[in-house]
Each structure stands twice: as C-alpha cells, then as structure tokens.
Amino acid sequence: MSKDDHSASAQADTTRAALHKRKERAPLFNDQDKDNISWFWNKYLKERTPWLGLVMVMILIQGFAYQQFISLTESGLRVIFDDGSVSGLIKVCGMVLAIFSVRAVMSYWVPRLSAWLASNAVFKMRRDLIDHMMTLDLAFFERTKSGDIILRLVNQAQDLSGFIGQTTVNAVRDTVTIIAVSGYLIWKNPLLFMLVIIVMPTITIVVRRISQGIKGTQANAENAMGNYMSGIEEMTNGMRTVKISNQEPVEKARLNKATGEIRDLTIRLQKLQAMMSPTVDILAAIIYVLIIGVGGYMALSPSFEMDGAGIIGFMIGMALIFDPARRLTAFFVSMQASLIILDSLRSLYREVPTITNAPEAKEVFDPTGDIILDEVTFQYSEKHPLFRNVNMTFEGGKVTAIVGATGSGKTSVLSLIARLYDVSEGFVTIGGTAVKDLRIDKLRQSFSVVAQDIVIFNSSIYENIKYVRPDATDEEIWRAAELVGIDQLMRDRGDAPLGPKGSQLSGGQKQRIAIARAFLRSAPILLLDEATSALDQRTEERVRGAIQELSKDKTTIMVAHRLSTVTHADHIYVLDEGTVVEEGTHAQLMEQEGLYAAMFNAQRSSYG
Ligand SMILES: Nc1ncnc2c1ncn2[C@@H]1O[C@H](COP(=O)(O)OP(=O)(O)OP(=O)(O)O)[C@@H](O)[C@H]1O
Numbered sequence: 001m002s003k004d005d006h007s008a009s010a011q012a013d014t015t016r017a018a019l020h021k022r023k024e025r026a027p028l029f030n031d032q033d034k035d036n037i038s039w040f041w042n043k044y045l046k047e048r049t050p051w052l053g054l055v056m057v058m059i060l061i062q063g064f065a066y067q068q069f070i071s072l073t074e075s076g077l078r079v080i081f082d083d084g085s086v087s088g089l090i091k092v093c094g095m096v097l098a099i100f101s102v103r104a105v106m107s108y109w110v111p112r113l114s115a116w117l118a119s120n121a122v123f124k125m126r127r128d129l130i131d132h133m134m135t136l137d138l139a140f141f142e143r144t145k146s147g148d149i150i151l152r153l154v155n156q157a158q159d160l161s162g163f164i165g166q167t168t169v170n171a172v173r174d175t176v177t178i179i180a181v182s183g184y185l186i187w188k189n190p191l192l193f194m195l196v197i198i199v200m201p202t203i204t205i206v207v208r209r210i211s212q213g214i215k216g217t218q219a220n221a222e223n224a225m226g227n228y229m230s231g232i233e234e235m236t237n238g239m240r241t242v243k244i245s246n247q248e249p250v251e252k253a254r255l256n257k258a259t260g261e262i263r264d265l266t267i268r269l270q271k272l273q274a275m276m277s278p279t280v281d282i283l284a285a286i287i288y289v290l291i292i293g294v295g296g297y298m299a300l301s302p303s304f305e306m307d308g309a310g311i312i313g314f315m316i317g318m319a320l321i322f323d324p325a326r327r328l329t330a331f332f333v334s335m336q337a338s339l340i341i342l343d344s345l346r347s348l349y350r351e352v353p354t355i356t357n358a359p360e361a362k363e364v365f366d367p368t369g370d371i372i373l374d375e376v377t378f379q380y381s382e383k384h385p386l387f388r389n390v391n392m393t394f395e396g397g398k399v400t401a402i403v404g405a406t407g408s409g410k411t412s413v414l415s416l417i418a419r420l421y422d423v424s425e426g427f428v429t430i431g432g433t434a435v436k437d438l439r440i441d442k443l444r445q446s447f448s449v450v451a452q453d454i455v456i457f458n459s460s461i462y463e464n465i466k467y468v469r470p471d472a473t474d475e476e477i478w479r480a481a482e483l484v485g486i487d488q489l490m491r492d493r494g495d496a497p498l499g500p501k502g503s504q505l506s507g508g509q510k511q512r513i514a515i516a517r518a519f520l521r522s523a524p525i526l527l528l529d530e531a532t533s534a535l536d537q538r539t540e541e542r543v544r545g546a547i548q549e550l551s552k553d554k555t556t557i558m559v560a561h562r563l564s565t566v567t568h569a570d571h572i573y574v575l576d577e578g579t580v581v582e583e584g585t586h587a588q589l590m591e592q593e594g595l596y597a598a599m600f601n602a603q604r605s606s607y608g
C-alpha cells in the first residue's frame with residue numbers, strides 16, 4: 001500500500017469513527033454541526049442580515065398568499081353553492097389571480113436574491129480558504145492529496161452555495177407555507193386538523209433514521225471522490241512514466257476501482273434518499289382518507305359547523321401543505337450531506353500553520369552575513385530523526401557546496417535555511433539573526449532558488465522567467481535568458497505556452513529557465529539544488545560560467561551529485577545520513593582520501 005493509500009484510508013477511518021461518534025450522540029445536529037453553522041453564519045451571512053430579512057419578508061408574503069388562496073377558494077365555492085352570484089364569483093377569481101401574481105413576483109425575487117447572497121458568501125469563504133491555505137506549512141501540502149483540496153475548493157464550495165441559496169431558502173419558504181396554511185386550517189377546524197396531524201411524528205422518526213444513514217454514506221462518498229480526483233491528477237501528471245513502463249492497465253484498474261466505489265456509494269445514497277418519498281406518499285394517503293372520512297362525517301352531521309366548501313378548502317389546504325412537506329423531508333436529507341460538506345470545508349481552517357512570524361519578527365537583517373546551522377536537530381517525523389546536533393557554516397559572499405549520497409539530507413539543509421521547516425533544537429541564523437525571528441516574507445525575499453523540482457507554468461518562456469519578478473523590465477528578462485542560453489528558444493517559441501508543467505520542454509531547458517529566474521531575481525543568497533544536473537557537458541560549462549558570475553559576492557550554497565561541478569567551491573560539506581562526515585576544500589578533501597575522494601574518483605572513472 002502506498003503512503004497516499006495509507007493516509008487516504010486513515011482519513012476514511014477517522015471520518016467513519018467521527019461519524020460513529022456522531023450517531024451515538026445527536027443524529028440530526030451534533031455540537032460540531034452547530035458550531036460549524038454558527039461559524040458560517042457569523043463569518044459569511046450575518047453581515048447581510050438586512051437582505052436576508054428582505055428575503056424572509058418575501059417568503060412570508062408567499063406563505064400568506066397561499067393562506068389567502070384557500071380562504072378565497074372557500075368563499076368562491078360558497079358563492080357557487082349558496083348565492084349563485086356571478087359578480088361575486090368574478091370578484092373572487094380576480095382576487096385569486098392577484099394573489100398568485102404577488103406570489104409570482106416573490107417567486108422571481110426570492111431565488112434571485114438568495115442565489116446572490118449564497119454566491120457571495122461562498123465566494124468569500126473560497127477567498128478566505130485560499131488565503132488560509134497560503135499560510136499553511138509546506139508539510140501540509142506534502143501530506144494532503146491535491147484531489148482533497150480541489151474537491152473542497154471546487155465541488156464542495158459549489159454544493160454548499162447551492163444548498164444555502166436554493167435548498168435552505170426553499171425549505172424556509174416551505175416551512176412558512178406549512179405554518180401559514182396549517183394555522184388557517186387549525187382556525188377553521190381544530191379537531192380535524194389534530195386528527196390528521198397525529199401521523200406527523202411518524203415522518204420525523206423516518207426522516208431521522210434515514211438521515212443517519214445518509215450522513216455516513218455522504219462522508220464516505222466525499223472521501224471516495226477525493227481519492228478519485230487525486231488518482232486522476234497522479235495519472236495525468238505521471239503519464240510519461242505510465243506509458244514508458246506500460247502501466248496503462250494498472251492505472252485503468254486503479255481509477256475504475258475508485259469510480260466503482262463512487263458508483264456504489266451513490267447508489268446507496270440514492271437508495272436511502274428514495275425511501276423518503278414513498279413514506280411521505282403513504283402518510284399523505286392516510287391523511288386524505290381521514291379528511292374524506294372524518295370531514296365528510298362532520299359535514300353530514302348537524303353537530304359540526306362544517307360544510308362541503310369547508311371540506312374542499314381543507315383538502316386543498318392539505319394538498320398545499322403536502323408538496324412543501326415532502327420537500328422539507330428532502331431538505332433534511334440534503335442538509336445531512338451539506339453538514340458533512342461544511343465540516344469538511346471547515347476542517348481546512350482547523351489546519352494551523354506552525355511556520356509563522358514571531359510576535360516581534362524582525363524585518364531588517366544582514367542577508368550577506370554568514371549562514372550558520374548551530375547544533376541543529378531536525379526530523380520530518382518522530383520516528384525518523386535526520387539531523388542531530390549538526391553544525392555548518394556557509395560563509396557570506398562565498399560558495400559552499402553540500403555533497404553526499406542520495407537521502408543524506410542535502411535538500412533538507414536548504415529547506416531549514418529557507419524556513420520551510422523549523423528545527424526542533426538549535427538555531428539557523430543568517431547574519432547573526434535566527435531565521436525564526438525574521439519576518440518570513442523578508443527572509444524568503446533574500447533567496448534566489450534553483451530547486452530540484454522545477455515548476456514551469458503553461459505560459460511562454462518569457463512569462464515563466466518573469467514569474468519570480470513581475471516588475472522586471474523587458475531588457476532584464478532577455479538578459480537573464482541570454483545568460484543561460486535560452487534566448488534563442490524564447491525567440492523561436494514566442495508566446496506559445498509550454499504545456500502543462502512545461503511538458504513541451506526538455507529537462508535541461510526547464511533547468512535553464514529556473515537558472516534564468518535566479519539571475520532575474522538576483523537575491524543576496526543563492527540556493528542551487530542540483531541546478532545543472534540535466535544539462536549536457538557543453539551547456540553545463542557555459543551555464544556554470546554564468547552561475548559563477550551570478551554567485552559573485554553572493555552567499556551561494558550548491559547541492560550537487562556530480563562532484564566535478566563543485567571543485568571550485570570555497571568550502572565543501574560531505575553529508576552522510578544526516579551527519580557531516582567531512583569538510584574542506586576540494587584539494588583538502590582529496591588529500592584526506594575519505595568518502596569525498598572515493599566518490600570523486602569513482603565518478604571520474606565512470607564519466608571517463
Ligand atoms: N517532506 C518529507 N517528509 C518526510 N521525509 C522526508 C521529506 N523530505 C525528505 N525526507 C526524508 O529525509 C531524508 C533526507 O532527504 P533530502 O531530500 O534532504 O536528501 P538529499 O540528500 O537532498 O537527497 P537527494 O540527493 O536524493 O536529493 C530522506 O530520507 C528523505 O526520505
């Protein structure tokens with residue numbers, strides 16, 4: 001099982017455990033749900049209270065219109081049955097028409113306004129979520145599947161908008177309709193109403209039961225959807241590897257398994273949801289039978305003040321209540337799903353960054369000073385310590401190289417200097433100031449970085465270089481391109497985008513863009529992580545010359561496997577499993593005849 005699978009199943013287990021706990025407590029709204037709802041209300045809806053009030057008033061008018069409609073229908077029937085007055089009938093018809101016109105106007109404005117309110121609320125929430133995500137540690141993105149993040153920001157946020165803007169508003173309107181019409185019916189015939197209402201608790205019990213099942217299934221479905229999205233992303237990103245290693249059947253099977261899971265869960269969800277309607281239908285039948293039977297008896301019996309028009313009015317009233325009641329049950333169903341979605345969205349806020357600015361973080365420091373790792377202890381996870389009391393000095397304005405076997409911790413040293421992670425013990429200082437005491441943006445502004453994993457956007461080479469300094473002039477960008485020898489390609493390709501992740505470029509071309517970026521940025525500290533590994537020897541020599549030019553008067557730290565590229569460094573550290581095992585200049589290290597000399601000689605004989 002891969003690391004991702006582990007985290008996915010662990011996440012699913014956590015969700016299931018949480019749901020189990022929820023079921024044991026309050027099935028409809030638990031404390032977490034209440035907290036989430038009040039959070040959403042306070043943060044995104046409260047400020048629009050006057051508009052929400054207006055929507056509410058319009059909904060009340062709609063409800064009142066229904067109630068008036070029954071009353072007028074009853075009057076109309078009486079005109080027909082009792083008086084036979086045509087003018088009275090026309091008057092009633094006119095009033096019914098007017099009432100429905102009012103309702104029609106409200107039916108236009110209520111959804112328009114509510115969609116506007118909901119879209120704005122969700123827009124703000126999405127914006128906040130993106131802001132919040134930008135503050136999160138790199139570690140969060142290394143452990144969270146991108147599919148999960150996409151699912152939350154795209155689908156779940158949209159679903160939530162729909163739920164608030166349409167489903168909830170409709171539910172409020174339906175509740176108002178039910179209350180208004182029921183109120184009228186109670187006033188007309190309390191006994192008959194009480195009789196038919198007796199079956200109502202059954203609805204509540206059924207809704208509660210079915211909702212519980214839906215909540216659990218929905219959480220699993222959201223999980224499955226996140227896995228599916230991550231799977232698609234991994235597959236498309238890794239298509240080159242998939243094709244070369246003939247792994248299409250494996251990918252197909254993996255994605256089909258994920259879609260199969262979604263299908264099963266969707267069917268299960270629909271099965272649960274489908275149980276709602278027949279329940280309401282059967283209850284409706286019972287209620288109609290009661291009205292016809294008991295109401296009819298009341299109309300026939302002289303001891304009750306009930307006539308034929310009254311019974312028909314009552315039946316119309318109940319008919320008007322049924323659809324809203326049915327929708328209201330459906331609302332409770334989708335509310336369970338939306339509560340899961342709301343919790344999932346909010347869980348992003350529960351992720352707190354650990355790499356943050358200190359309360360009195362300094363803005364000014366000496367980025368040209370020495371960079372020192374002082375008794376640094378660090379690990380990515382408790383179980384796997386990487387550095388223990390490591391000491392390293394990268395002299396200001398000089399070139400220092402870090403070499404060592406793969407996995408020995410070279411990149412991690414750069415990550416600690418850039419404060420992508422915090423040390424657990426010891427200090428990392430630049431020019432005498434601990435990086436922990438610096439404002440993160442000021443610290444990171446002092447680096448030009450050529451990382452191992454180069455990020456190329458689907459735009460032109462020109463735009464890609466410009467990315468690191470949007471205010472750079474045309475001249476500066478061309479100069480940077482010339483220095484790394486990518487200017488001809490930049491001319492040839494013009495504005496043509498480079499494909500997703502720069503897929504239309506060779507590894508070496510991507511690397512040259514990355515180095516051009518470093519030139520353009522020209523910050524006082526230069527971090528080069530395998531910066532020229534993908535270049536052929538001739539290009540490398542040319543670029544190396546340019547890099548040496550760039551590193552002049554800059555504190556340069558270069559990580560390299562090809563030792564021939566670091567021989568000119570002022571100082572070289574040799575790392576082995578997180579420990580500095582040797583250090584010195586190339587000549588000194590060769591003299592020592594230790595690990596460095598062995599690696600160098602081995603490489604020389606293999607490269608020829
Ligand atoms: N984000 C991470 N989470 C957990 N472990 C990590 C993470 N990044 C690196 N490691 C582990 O830390 C160790 C050092 O990794 P690092 O990338 O610093 O090595 P390196 O010397 O730069 O390797 P290479 O030469 O292959 O790039 C490795 O064992 C690696 O598996």
